[in-house]
């Protein structure tokens with residue numbers, strides 16, 4: 201981070217809440233931080249987290265992370281949003297270890313398409329690149345709020361307290377539904393220059409982060425919906441599956457009906473990454 205400016209509370213009521221999530225129904229507040237340590241790590245003031253017990257069922261462990269090659273971060277502009285059920289959204293995402301101009305250009309392009317599509321968060325697999333990178337700006341307007349870039353993020357703690365929130369996703373155009381998630385998270389990540397940092401998020405930033413972090417684990421927001429909520433959007437999901445089949449001429453790589461069966465066996469948990 202160039203500084204800790206984005207850590208200040210950045211939320212203002214916004215008349216047109218963008219597509220990632222609808223207007224928050226709770227006050228979105230970032231924790232205040234007391235200082236940057238000499239190591240560049242953020243030092244927190246008040247945090248109350250409980251240990252995580254459940255391991256994410258679909259998470260990838262650190263040991264398995266492959267490092268991205270230059271080819272893995274090659275892209276063409278303008279970027280295009282990958283929609284469900286494209287298998288890119290379920291593929292494994294590689295760790296980034298090259299913090300070069302190409303990465304900075306990619307981040308710029310990701311913010312560009314995020315704003316153009318009225319999003320407030322975007323992960324690399326959503327633009328066809330299977331690498332561990334996300335960008336977000338909870339205000340969703342260029343020049344407002346703060347642009348946040350997280351490379352190779354990990355979650356070290358989830359709060360026990362959870363909240364229900366109406367989410368959308370740029371890879372699921374027009375679909376909005378309630379998802380329960382922890383209210384706060386503690387994150388370790390690298391910034392655009394490769395510097396490691398630790399941060400606590402709560403409120404809307406924590407919500408956006410967790411949604412995008414799931415993308416980096418190949419988890420999609422409907423994986424976390426209750427059966428009833430999933431049922432309410434199943435027609436829309438099936439319409440996207442049909443659209444994919446019409447465009448590609450291939451059978452949909454997954455179907456909501458089978459997802460529902462999987463959910464009965466094992467819901468995606470929240471755990472350390």
Ligand SMILES: [Zn+2]
Pocket residue numbers: 368369370371411412415
């Ligand atoms: Zn999404």
